[in-house]
Amino acid sequence: MIEFHLDGRSRVSPYQQLVQQVRNAxxxxxxxxxxxxxxxxxxxxxxxxxxNTVLKAYRELEHEGxxxxxxxxxxxVTRTLADxxxxxxxxxxxxxxxxxxxxxxxxxxxxSIEALFTTTFRGAAQEDIx
Amino acid sequence: MSTVMRAEGLGKKYRRRxxxxxxxxxxxxxxxxxxxxxxxAGKTTLLxxxxxLLPPTxxxxxxxxxxxxxxxxxxxxxxxxxxxxxxxxxLTVDEHLRxxxxxxxxxxxxxxxxxxxxxxxxxxxxxxxxxxxxxAQLALTLGIAKRPELLILDxxxxxxxxxxxxxxxQDLMEAVAEHELSVILSSHLVSDLERVCDHLIVLVDSxxxxxxxxxxxxxxxxxxxxxxxxxxxxxxxxxxxxASHTDRQSSLLVRSEAxxxxxxxxxxxxxxxxxxxxxxxxxxxxxxxxxxxLEVLR
Amino acid sequence: xxxxxxxxxxxxxxxxxxxxxxxxxALALTGGQLADAYRDSAATFLDQIGADRSDQTLYTVxxxxxxxxxxxxxxxxxxxxxxxxxxxxxxxxxxxxxxxRNRWLATKLGLGMLGAASAGGVAGLAMTWWSKPIDSAVNxxxxxxxxxxxxxxxxxxxxxxxxxxxxxxxxFAFALGVLAGAVLRRTVPAMAVTLVIYVLIQVAMPFWVRxxxxxxxxxxxxxxxxxxxxxxxxxxxxxxxxxxxxxxLPGAWSLSDHTVDASGAKASSIPTWVTDCLLxxxxxxxxxxxxxxxxxxRLADQGYRQQVTYQPASHYWALQWRETGVMVTVGLLLVALxxxxxRRLS
Numbered sequence: 001m002i003e004f005h006l007d008g009r010s011r012v013s014p015y016q017q018l019v020q021q022v023r024n025a026x027x028x029x030x031x032x033x034x035x036x037x038x039x040x041x042x043x044x045x046x047x048x049x050x051x052n053t054v055l056k057a058y059r060e061l062e063h064e065g066x067x068x069x070x071x072x073x074x075x076x077v078t079r080t081l082a083d084x085x086x087x088x089x090x091x092x093x094x095x096x097x098x099x100x101x102x103x104x105x106x107x108x109x110x111x112s113i114e115a116l117f118t119t120t121f122r123g124a125a126q127e128d129i130x
Numbered sequence: 131m132s133t134v135m136r137a138e139g140l141g142k143k144y145r146r147r148x149x150x151x152x153x154x155x156x157x158x159x160x161x162x163x164x165x166x167x168x169x170x171a172g173k174t175t176l177l178x179x180x181x182x183l184l185p186p187t188x189x190x191x192x193x194x195x196x197x198x199x200x201x202x203x204x205x206x207x208x209x210x211x212x213x214x215x216x217x218x219x220x221l222t223v224d225e226h227l228r229x230x231x232x233x234x235x236x237x238x239x240x241x242x243x244x245x246x247x248x249x250x251x252x253x254x255x256x257x258x259x260x261x262x263x264x265x266a267q268l269a270l271t272l273g274i275a276k277r278p279e280l281l282i283l284d285x286x287x288x289x290x291x292x293x294x295x296x297x298x299x300q301d302l303m304e305a306v307a308e309h310e311l312s313v314i315l316s317s318h319l320v321s322d323l324e325r326v327c328d329h330l331i332v333l334v335d336s337x338x339x340x341x342x343x344x345x346x347x348x349x350x351x352x353x354x355x356x357x358x359x360x361x362x363x364x365x366x367x368x369x370x371x372x373a374s375h376t377d378r379q380s381s382l383l384v385r386s387e388a389x390x391x392x393x394x395x396x397x398x399x400x401x402x403x404x405x406x407x408x409x410x411x412x413x414x415x416x417x418x419x420x421x422x423x424l425e426v427l428r
Numbered sequence: 429x430x431x432x433x434x435x436x437x438x439x440x441x442x443x444x445x446x447x448x449x450x451x452x453x454a455l456a457l458t459g460g461q462l463a464d465a466y467r468d469s470a471a472t473f474l475d476q477i478g479a480d481r482s483d484q485t486l487y488t489v490x491x492x493x494x495x496x497x498x499x500x501x502x503x504x505x506x507x508x509x510x511x512x513x514x515x516x517x518x519x520x521x522x523x524x525x526x527x528x529r530n531r532w533l534a535t536k537l538g539l540g541m542l543g544a545a546s547a548g549g550v551a552g553l554a555m556t557w558w559s560k561p562i563d564s565a566v567n568x569x570x571x572x573x574x575x576x577x578x579x580x581x582x583x584x585x586x587x588x589x590x591x592x593x594x595x596x597x598x599x600f601a602f603a604l605g606v607l608a609g610a611v612l613r614r615t616v617p618a619m620a621v622t623l624v625i626y627v628l629i630q631v632a633m634p635f636w637v638r639x640x641x642x643x644x645x646x647x648x649x650x651x652x653x654x655x656x657x658x659x660x661x662x663x664x665x666x667x668x669x670x671x672x673x674x675x676x677l678p679g680a681w682s683l684s685d686h687t688v689d690a691s692g693a694k695a696s697s698i699p700t701w702v703t704d705c706l707l708x709x710x711x712x713x714x715x716x717x718x719x720x721x722x723x724x725x726r727l728a729d730q731g732y733r734q735q736v737t738y739q740p741a742s743h744y745w746a747l748q749w750r751e752t753g754v755m756v757t758v759g760l761l762l763v764a765l766x767x768x769x770x771r772r773l774s
Contacts (some may be wrong), residue, residue, distance in 0.1 A: 199524075
């Protein structure tokens, strides 16, 4: 079962953080079809957030067709976001690790690595749009 | 949607001071409502009026459609955890639960015992010997096991350490989820309220400054930064809450239903804490425009 | 609510009742002997027990307890009832359960009043039972030459410690304590005020209220050598203020007396030759005594008598009932005030 975390300082609203965490878990195959999401009661008991927040997140996920609520039972995953590309995750992760090692050997500190990645990522995204 | 609390022109005067004035509120049901404001703003007064511990001086207040403390049925529908969570120091935890059982027809003993078990509190312990956090949890247990429709809490976590505070809020939220409670919760710490509340009332200087759904409040309040400008030049539908100026720059916090499209402003969104702080400090300025004008350097 | 009242109240209740039970046991153990002694020695009974230190001590303690019980009830049962809740802030807990303030106060007051009245009742009636031989002896005219047993039960010092008067006082003191706590909002000041007012009332009642509860009896007695104890005047040749005449009214409570003249009205001035009616030691001979008797005869001829206003022994129970009624009524008035005050508390 997935465990939620809340970043109190993030500008992303709590319910959106929950939605994103579910989506990420689905992408990474940590949540599969048929898995049950934690009950609203359990989520608020561990995070100390408003139950309406959780309800809203679950409703949005339901709206996106990712989960379905079964009254009296719970909320269950109906669709996974992990696709064929999941198979590529392993090798991609290994390539990334190698690149990171190279960057460190070249003398880049963490901030520089992050800056380099972010600007390249954004630049590539804009090229995709164009 | 029904209302849990409706106040019209509500005011309370102690001797010569108005602790609460001209308070008009419409609080929806099914929400966790945060009542926030600095100390002495009138939060405790408003909550005491809501549970019938105080009679109003002016105006009226209606809770769950009835007058506060009007009779046993009305009292049974509203739970209250007072400031400093008063308990009987000489009575044990178990005796407090018996008190709840004897004085409340809708008392749910199973819920109460289960909570006490889970908290790991010794039922034979006298309440005077409990830690602050345990006493607060006992008071919360009494409020929840009463099975009210509305639970009102006056600064329940103010004197608790961060862990106790977190545990209290966790338990409160669990109870809200499980029993479909409406909650009105006051605090002078905004960070607590942010996680837990979906509706907000800001009380400063005995008056309601703003009240509404938190999401709506956050989406209709904007921080405008840009070149120095007199706040009076803003369009009428943009209400200036607070303003600060340097010789070249102005930062204005405005409330506006419609988005602010003026390109001369950089518009950013606000966190809840900043929003509340703006209302707290903004109310100190009688005429915000005039104050800005005084700072004009020519 | 009944459970809560008992739970909050049980220590104070047990303390008072334990003291009463102890007193009752002590009285029960010795009462039988006392009654036997009265039966056996009738005329010399008071003399006899006057010599017994332990009986005197028990009697004194019993009287003290009977007076103290209402005071303790007022201060320790009544005063904390509302005041302690306000001081500790627990009123914000207990008045927001599902019981209205009025029901909360009504239950506590009701049970407290019952407890107070029964405590007073036990004290008063136990003392009445035990003291029956003493009262019979005093009413028959005996005296024990200067011990506490001399005092009639009508005497102001004894009246409140016997019969049903302690019931009224206990109920009154309890209501007073509760009201004091509700008004002052602090336990210790409320206790102090309750005690002070209780003492003041106990002192004021025999002065200003009790004499008028039942119409006192007026009678005139002749002034004779036997009952003229002294003359009060200003100086050897100055005017006479009053004659100190003892009245042989066993078991009665003398309220006032003054000299009346032949017409029955208060003598405006008492003739100065009345000093001859007193016999100084150096004149204690046949001639002196003849002069003295002539003086008394002259007083009688001129119609001077002493008018005494008093409550006779037979009025005892009427006075007890009426005084208890007064105190209970005042207590109920204080209860009403407490409810009124309760509405304004927060």
